[in-house]
Amino acid sequence: MNNHLKLALAQISPVWLDKMGTIAKIEDVIHNAAKEKAELLIFGEGILPGYPFWLAYTDGASWNLEVNKEIHAHYMRNAIQIEKGDLNTICDLAGKYKLSIYLGIIERAQDRGGHSLYCSLVYIDSKGEVKSVHRKLQPTYDERLTWAPGDGNGLKTHRLKQFTVGGLNCWENWMPLVRASMYGLGENLHIAVWPGSDHNTRDITRFIARESRSFVVSVSSLMEKKDIPDNIPHSGLLIDKMPEILANGGSCIAGPDGEWIMEPVVGKEGLIFQTIDFNRVYEERQNFDPSGHYSRPDVTKLILNRQRQSTIDLND
Numbered sequence: 001m002n003n004h005l006k007l008a009l010a011q012i013s014p015v016w017l018d019k020m021g022t023i024a025k026i027e028d029v030i031h032n033a034a035k036e037k038a039e040l041l042i043f044g045e046g047i048l049p050g051y052p053f054w055l056a057y058t059d060g061a062s063w064n065l066e067v068n069k070e071i072h073a074h075y076m077r078n079a080i081q082i083e084k085g086d087l088n089t090i091c092d093l094a095g096k097y098k099l100s101i102y103l104g105i106i107e108r109a110q111d112r113g114g115h116s117l118y119c120s121l122v123y124i125d126s127k128g129e130v131k132s133v134h135r136k137l138q139p140t141y142d143e144r145l146t147w148a149p150g151d152g153n154g155l156k157t158h159r160l161k162q163f164t165v166g167g168l169n170c171w172e173n174w175m176p177l178v179r180a181s182m183y184g185l186g187e188n189l190h191i192a193v194w195p196g197s198d199h200n201t202r203d204i205t206r207f208i209a210r211e212s213r214s215f216v217v218s219v220s221s222l223m224e225k226k227d228i229p230d231n232i233p234h235s236g237l238l239i240d241k242m243p244e245i246l247a248n249g250g251s252c253i254a255g256p257d258g259e260w261i262m263e264p265v266v267g268k269e270g271l272i273f274q275t276i277d278f279n280r281v282y283e284e285r286q287n288f289d290p291s292g293h294y295s296r297p298d299v300t301k302l303i304l305n306r307q308r309q310s311t312i313d314l315n316d
Helices: 019-035 066-077 088-097 141-145 170-174 176-184 198-212 235-241 279-285
Strands: 004-011 040-043 100-108 117-124 130-135 158-160 163-169 189-194 215-220 222-224 245-254 260-266 270-277
Touching: 004 019, 004 215, 004 245, 019 040, 019 088, 019 270, 040 189, 040 215, 088 100, 088 117, 100 163, 100 189, 117 163, 130 163, 163 170, 163 176, 170 176, 170 189, 170 198, 176 198, 189 198, 198 215, 198 245, 198 260, 245 270, 260 270, 270 279
Parallel strands: 004 040, 040 100, 163 189, 189 215
Antiparallel strands: 004 270, 100 117, 117 130, 158 163, 215 245, 222 245, 245 260
């Protein structure tokens, strides 16, 4: 039925810092989600090619350290350039299976010179077309040592059956005005992507659902010390310094009443399926709608700048 949507949450580990290896793993997941007739498939933050866990264990804030520079260069080489077709095979599969996808990537953005990295959340529709690329507005703490701050261009929602879906990266979900912008765009299915761990997802998922009266789907990745490959710079040092578990998952779903549909799943790799019913949104909006009957735009109003930022405007 048009008011029902089958979700697939991909709680997986990347082939860490390996673009081609991770793309191959993502393609396998897409095939498996399609077999189960999923309609929206969601991956965690920066899964392609992985989260920069090394920064917390290599004196990341120390100036000009060789270890950080060499790992960063490797990260750059394995980052995604959408304009050069790095997501083409994934888009082709989305179109083949009529499957919409939210995918967290590390983007090496050509429109910002091609030498800086952005933590981006990409929405690919069921025709296989990239419809939005949201670059994380504010990298968190040590992430700022490897990721650049993004802009509002990708703060968009998308129609999917009866749902209006939108998404944010990790701690952007704690930013009140950013959440409010998504509500104002009509969002009623909120996608929150994380690098992993239930300490991130356990509280905020239910909070956003109750605040917005929307479905909220948090999807996290997994990462263990054993996932560190030998072919990245200073792999031996990272293996010595990192804990056994870096990200334990924690993917979960809350309904528009703020109650659990699926509590955080910890330590389990694979696809998690759940079907949601849009009618629950209408039921809970009866008594509270943050951008509708329970708003006062004559008193408070939000300005959203969705211009893609660049250092150059070409007038050829």
